[in-house]
């Protein structure tokens with residue numbers, strides 16, 4: 001995309017055209033493109049508008065109704081923070097700062113976080129070095145009526161004067177030349193720049209990939225692993241006076257349920273008990289399985305696997321609970337016998353700590369079930385119990 005395309009799409013005529021396009025549908029895209037060109041639209045402009053229609057459609061799941069007024073590139077959308085996550089972070093930042101405080105968004109992309117920060121009542125300096133992406137951010141804050149609160153500046157964030165800024169937010173790009181980069185110094189801006197900014201500004205928050213090593217954030221910072229509807233989407237490191245007392249936390253959205261690291265002993269491992277708990281991915285990534293197990297006086301099925309088992313039932317978004325109905329050492333025949341005895345006609349396979357491929361295992365079990373297709377669906381957990389490959393018949397609570 002070129003800056004001229006952004007300007008044309010953001011103009012009155014461009015916005016009217018985008019608003020007039022039907023919901024994007026692959027099967028009618030060709031015909032629509034031809035119709036637009038017949039109506040006298042420049043071919044490149046028509047193609048750019050149709051791309052936006054497609055991206056807006058895709059963006060809605062991430063950004064909600066705002067997506068219908070925003071402009072994107074494929075990369076810009078992929079890197080954008082989901083609205084639920086950006087809104088929560090912006091609210092926390094706003095609560096920690098004086099009203100109307102000035103915040104720098106250093107590497108703002110298409111502006112999803114900048115929008116959330118402005119809506120939370122902060123003034124935002126949104127810095128983006130890629131001119132087209134900066135033009136998109138500019139168009140987006142305008143389209144959402146936030147131009148007074150956000151200054152978009154096309155510049156290198158590592159060279160921007162941050163005097164007068166009360167806090168900074170960084171969401172470094174994690175790819176270079178089409179590949180995801182794992183070395184924090186390959187991020188842009190690099191991790192060392194995040195650390196320098198934290199020293200200089202004090203109040204800093206950085207959004208990182210959920211797979212970061214626990215050793216990356218420095219002492220004194222706090223890191224939260226955030227999941228949305230069970231998908232772990234990021235690790236956010238809060239520095240300086242923004243840091244929380246717990247070094248590590250799991251935050252589950254949309255509930256907002258939070259679990260903090262505490263000094264708890266590693267849970268014991270033992271046989272399955274009445275209930276089986278599957279911790280949310282954020283709990284696992286944050287290394288808080290022991291803390292989660294303690295909530296239910298639980299033990300692990302295996303010291304190396306994140307399945308908790310307990311005699312206490314607790315309803316919490318932090319872990320999905322299952323009733324344990326039966327359990328056998330793993331074999332195709334034993335699992336089939338188990339399902340036969342229960343009159344099951346289908347099965348859902350969950351697994352952890354085993355090389356079995358759920359789909360092929362299911363395909364092997366199904367033909368042996370007399371009630372195949374007509375009986376209820378069983379949930380079978382394939383995992384290790386104290387080192388032994390096992391199958392548990394469970395029922396979601």
Ligand SMILES: C[S@@+](CC[C@H](N)C(=O)[O-])C[C@H]1O[C@@H](n2cnc3c(N)ncnc32)[C@H](O)[C@@H]1O
Pocket residue numbers: 076079080081106107108109110111112113114127128129130133155156157158171172173174188189
């Ligand atoms: C992960 S994206 C930001 C996404 C944004 N938080 C959002 O929610 O839309 C990172 C952005 O930082 C920009 N960037 C990378 N290095 C930069 C630098 N040194 N100065 C300014 N921008 C930079 C990239 O071009 C990219 O658009």
